[in-house]
Amino acid sequence: xxxxxxxxxxxxxDAGDVEQVVRAALAxxxxxxxxxxxxxxxxxxxxxxNALLDLxxxxxxxxxxxxxxxxxxxxGAPLADVLSLIDSRNQQFAFEPVNTSQLLGTxxxxxxxxxxxxxxxxxxxxxxGGARDHLLGAHAVSGFGDSFKAGxxxxxxxxxxxxxxxxxxxxxxxxxxxEVTLKVMPRPESERTLMxxxxxxxxxxxxxxxxxxxxxxxxGAAHVPNSAFRAGAGALADPLADLGSPRDAVTxxxxxxxxxxxxxxxxxxxxxxxxxxxxxxxPDAASAAVWSSIRDVxxxxxxxxxxxxxxxxxxxxxxxxxxxxxxxxxxxxxEVIYDWGGGLIWAALPPKPDAQAALLRQRVDxxxxxxxxxxxxxxxxxxVDVFHPQQPGLAALGExxxxxxxxxxxxxxxxxxxxxxx
Amino acid sequence: MAIMMPASDQAVLARRDAIVAALRxxxxxxxxxxxxxxxxxxxxxxxxxxxxxxxxxxxxxTTEQVSRVLKYCFEQGIKVVPRGAGTSLxxxxxxxxxxxxxxxxxxxxxxxxxxxxxxxxxEPGVTNLAISQAVAxxxxxxxxxxxxxIACSIGGNVAENSGGVHCLKYGxxxxxxxxxxIVLISGEIIRVGGKAAETSGYDLMGIITGSxxxxxxxxxxxxxxxxxxxxxxxxxxxxxxxxxxGECVARIIGAGIIPxxxxxxxxxxxxxxxxxxxxxxPLDVEALLIIELDGPGxxxxxxxxxxxxxxxxxxxxxxxxxxxxxERNLFWAGRKAAFPAVGRISPDYLCMDGTIPxxxxxxxxxxxxxxxKKYDLRVANVFHAGDGNLHPLILYDANKxxxxxxxxAFGADIxxxxxxxxxxxxxxxxxxIEKRDxxxxxxxxxxxxxxxxxxxxxxxxxxxxxxxVFPTLHRxxxxxxxxxxxxxxxxxxxxxx
Numbered sequence: 001x002x003x004x005x006x007x008x009x010x011x012x013x014d015a016g017d018v019e020q021v022v023r024a025a026l027a028x029x030x031x032x033x034x035x036x037x038x039x040x041x042x043x044x045x046x047x048x049x050n051a052l053l054d055l056x057x058x059x060x061x062x063x064x065x066x067x068x069x070x071x072x073x074x075x076g077a078p079l080a081d082v083l084s085l086i087d088s089r090n091q092q093f094a095f096e097p098v099n100t101s102q103l104l105g106t107x108x109x110x111x112x113x114x115x116x117x118x119x120x121x122x123x124x125x126x127x128x129g130g131a132r133d134h135l136l137g138a139h140a141v142s143g144f145g146d147s148f149k150a151g152x153x154x155x156x157x158x159x160x161x162x163x164x165x166x167x168x169x170x171x172x173x174x175x176x177x178x179e180v181t182l183k184v185m186p187r188p189e190s191e192r193t194l195m196x197x198x199x200x201x202x203x204x205x206x207x208x209x210x211x212x213x214x215x216x217x218x219x220g221a222a223h224v225p226n227s228a229f230r231a232g233a234g235a236l237a238d239p240l241a242d243l244g245s246p247r248d249a250v251t252x253x254x255x256x257x258x259x260x261x262x263x264x265x266x267x268x269x270x271x272x273x274x275x276x277x278x279x280x281x282x283p284d285a286a287s288a289a290v291w292s293s294i295r296d297v298x299x300x301x302x303x304x305x306x307x308x309x310x311x312x313x314x315x316x317x318x319x320x321x322x323x324x325x326x327x328x329x330x331x332x333x334x335e336v337i338y339d340w341g342g343g344l345i346w347a348a349l350p351p352k353p354d355a356q357a358a359l360l361r362q363r364v365d366x367x368x369x370x371x372x373x374x375x376x377x378x379x380x381x382x383x384v385d386v387f388h389p390q391q392p393g394l395a396a397l398g399e400x401x402x403x404x405x406x407x408x409x410x411x412x413x414x415x416x417x418x419x420x421x422x
Numbered sequence: 423m424a425i426m427m428p429a430s431d432q433a434v435l436a437r438r439d440a441i442v443a444a445l446r447x448x449x450x451x452x453x454x455x456x457x458x459x460x461x462x463x464x465x466x467x468x469x470x471x472x473x474x475x476x477x478x479x480x481x482x483x484t485t486e487q488v489s490r491v492l493k494y495c496f497e498q499g500i501k502v503v504p505r506g507a508g509t510s511l512x513x514x515x516x517x518x519x520x521x522x523x524x525x526x527x528x529x530x531x532x533x534x535x536x537x538x539x540x541x542x543x544x545e546p547g548v549t550n551l552a553i554s555q556a557v558a559x560x561x562x563x564x565x566x567x568x569x570x571x572i573a574c575s576i577g578g579n580v581a582e583n584s585g586g587v588h589c590l591k592y593g594x595x596x597x598x599x600x601x602x603x604i605v606l607i608s609g610e611i612i613r614v615g616g617k618a619a620e621t622s623g624y625d626l627m628g629i630i631t632g633s634x635x636x637x638x639x640x641x642x643x644x645x646x647x648x649x650x651x652x653x654x655x656x657x658x659x660x661x662x663x664x665x666x667x668g669e670c671v672a673r674i675i676g677a678g679i680i681p682x683x684x685x686x687x688x689x690x691x692x693x694x695x696x697x698x699x700x701x702x703x704p705l706d707v708e709a710l711l712i713i714e715l716d717g718p719g720x721x722x723x724x725x726x727x728x729x730x731x732x733x734x735x736x737x738x739x740x741x742x743x744x745x746x747x748x749e750r751n752l753f754w755a756g757r758k759a760a761f762p763a764v765g766r767i768s769p770d771y772l773c774m775d776g777t778i779p780x781x782x783x784x785x786x787x788x789x790x791x792x793x794x795k796k797y798d799l800r801v802a803n804v805f806h807a808g809d810g811n812l813h814p815l816i817l818y819d820a821n822k823x824x825x826x827x828x829x830x831a832f833g834a835d836i837x838x839x840x841x842x843x844x845x846x847x848x849x850x851x852x853x854x855i856e857k858r859d860x861x862x863x864x865x866x867x868x869x870x871x872x873x874x875x876x877x878x879x880x881x882x883x884x885x886x887x888x889x890x891v892f893p894t895l896h897r898x899x900x901x902x903x904x905x906x907x908x909x910x911x912x913x914x915x916x917x918x919x
Contacts, residue, residue: 156849165628186678261721317617319538370622400879
């Protein structure tokens with residue numbers, strides 16, 4: 001099975017090298033694992049690969065044009081470097097890429113390619129969209145060993161199929177991205193977070209629904225229920241814990257923009273939310289700190305009190321979130337955190353051999369959602385469908401799409417589909 | 423017709439009567455149209471220079487009928503062209519002589535309005551505007567607003583990934599659609615996504631959006647709806663030089679301001695629009711910007727001030743700021759009527775749709791002016807300046823021999839300029855037949871092959887809307903072949919660890 005042979009690491013220098021490696025892999029029928037810094041290798045079904053295609057040397061910023069709101073970078077460019085570069089021009093990736101290092105207990109690294117391949121978006125997804133909405137163009141090498149171009153370098157483009165959408169969130173199973181063009185957006189001048197205390201999950205869901213149904217352009221809506229386990233919040237300083245007792249439930253609503261506007265909307269939203277309690281207001285730095293904690297799922301950090309529990313990422317219709325999360329917590333004895341106004345639930349469940357997949361997926365299916373097992377041991381990931389099983393017709397179509405990029409299943413073989421890693 | 427369509431299948435045409443009868447058995451009553459007179463309205467779409475009667479028109483009204491029609495065509499090897507409201511400006515719904523034209527016009531029902539999840543579930547024949555109207559009483563709207571929004575259908579919007587004036591801030595169709603029900607050519611009904619923010623597995627919704635009717639027939643769509651901004655105000659700013667207007671656009675974006683809309687018109691477009699709607703546009707300027715800021719009043723007022731200062735810094739010669747909804751709508755009236763206004767000053771016009779990097783605007787305009795001289799045809803320019811989407815309107819007279827061909831050649835050259843300046847062939851109208859043969863200007867054969875392989879995953883026999891988007895059709899078996907270069911690929915130069 002996995003890695004029974006010594007693993008070759010092929011550190012490529014350019015797109016030409018990537019073509020060569022993929023063609024050689026085709027010729028020798030040896031599947032490749034595609035990595036940047038390797039921080040997300042723990043996500044997905046265990047793969048059947050015995051060579052690593054390492055893109056970390058493809059790390060240049062090709063072009064950054066702040067006035068065009070775009071940046072073109074090679075796939076192996078360190079995310080942290082790119083973030084600080086665009087930050088220096090008061091810009092950002094509006095979808096708030098999730099940093100999974102604390103959740104997975106991996107080094108704090110990561111590349112642009114990994115960010116797009118995983119496609120994990122943070123709190124602002126409700127307003128700004130996900131990674132897929134910010135990937136304008138890509139150069140990639142398919143499983144045919146051919147470099148191809150997808151999309152372009154402008155925001156508005158409907159020329160041909162939008163292959164970028166497929167690459168985002170494909171976990172390296174369709175093609176090896178070598179260079180991407182991403183949309184960047186202005187960083188808001190200031191932010192305010194309204195915080196309500198003590199709401200149960202269903203009431204908090206209603207409060208978030210009210211906020212997101214208002215005209216106040218809410219850019220984050222999260223709820224952290226009270227916790228029986230998170231006391232102490234682990235070794236890391238968790239800004240959520242600093243908000244008072246970590247056992248208290250907090251509901252958080254973020255407003256961003258020019259200062260006058262953020263202040264105005266915070267007051268107006270507080271009035272709408274009055275039936276749910278009196279909102280406290282967290283200004284800029286305090287607000288930013290709690291949202292990075294929500295984004296990176298810090299309450300479930302690997303070195304925290306729930307670090308040994310498997311973690312699921314559930315995406316569902318937002319108004320169903322509160323009831324679903326409450327039910328899951330009750331039935332499994334686990335803990336949940338809500339983001340996206342209830343549309344994203346992070347669930348840490350007490351360890352079981354199947355990570356409670358059957359029970360969880362039955363509940364999630366019932367509301368039209370889907371669940372991905374983000375953190376679990378290799379054995380559990382081998383035994384459980386990490387990605388949500390789909391209806392047969394949709395699954396077959398997805399497999400034909402994968403096949404159209406990589407017919408010999410050379411790239412990250414088996415990562416997204418259990419049983420195909422052979 | 424300058425553009426070659428796939429050769430008609432004579433065997434299919436010979437069976438026309440039997441095909442019509444079989445379709446009637448699936449879609450009873452008036453849902454099957456086969457008389458030449460009644461098929462006339464379906465001969466062309468918004469790209470009216472091209473006309474072709476279909477073999478037969480079918481107007482199903484249930485997903486099951488769509489599925490059975492497609493399954494029948496699949497089994498019989500009959501081509502199918504899907505059609506929404508028929509407003510495509512790129513010929514996406516142009517019929518084929520040996521093809522079934524599958525109209526979705528009877529899918530006119532909004533199935534569900536879900537304010538708590540902020541979505542509308544609708545049939546594809548509902549117009550873009552009708553969705554906004556259905557949720558307006560609760561303060562919501564559907565953000566993408568193509569100029570044809572009164573007429574164009576949401577199914578067509580998904581097929582074309584339609585844009586509009588406000589997509590700079592609120593995104594295109596693809597950024598506002600969550601799920602769909604799609605029927606494959608095999609007749610298989612597939613649901614993709616739903617009310618959740620993301621689909622499971624690969625983002626097939628993202629690939630279906632903008633696929634121009636080549637991948638499947640959409641029978642239901644779930645869209646996101648947004649709360650209307652508290653207020654909106656617009657500035658109308660004139661410049662003595664196009665370059666200054668382009669600079670102004672760049673500086674506004676550079677200052678971190680994303681307006682709800684930012685439109686530019688050049689002198690010929692300003693004059694045509696002003697003569698038509700009397701919006702009070704200044705006639706002595708070379709370029710006019712209409713910049714709309716939306717949000718809370720306090721934010722809009724402050725941003726109006728900042729934008730005004732930037733415009734002055736760029737040498738604006740006139741600046742008016744709307745003080746009422748009436749005035750704001752008046753500013754927009756001329757821009758929104760620009761196409762019909764140009765239609766009044768010329769017997770015919772071609773509307774182009776390339777995108778360029780914002781910064782290349784002045785360069786693009788200069789090149790278009792040169793081309794205008796070369797082809798001896800007038801051109802009026804309107805742009806979605808905020809996102810670099812150009813709509814040059816080429817004025818011509820189809821009654822003058824050769825003039826339409828000259829206009830088309832001029833248009834093709836403009837699109838080549840867009841690609842050369844780092845842009846793309848189409849920003850929101852789609853490739854269709856109009857830009858099909860220009861695809862190699864932007865994509866290599868390898869790029870296009872990969873796109874066609876994806877098509878094979880949905881429609882391996884190439885029966886859905888053939889002749890659109892791709893200049894050369896390949897067999898799926900040929901595209902799927904993997905070429906193994908055994909023995910030649912040791913790459914010893916690669917460092918190994």
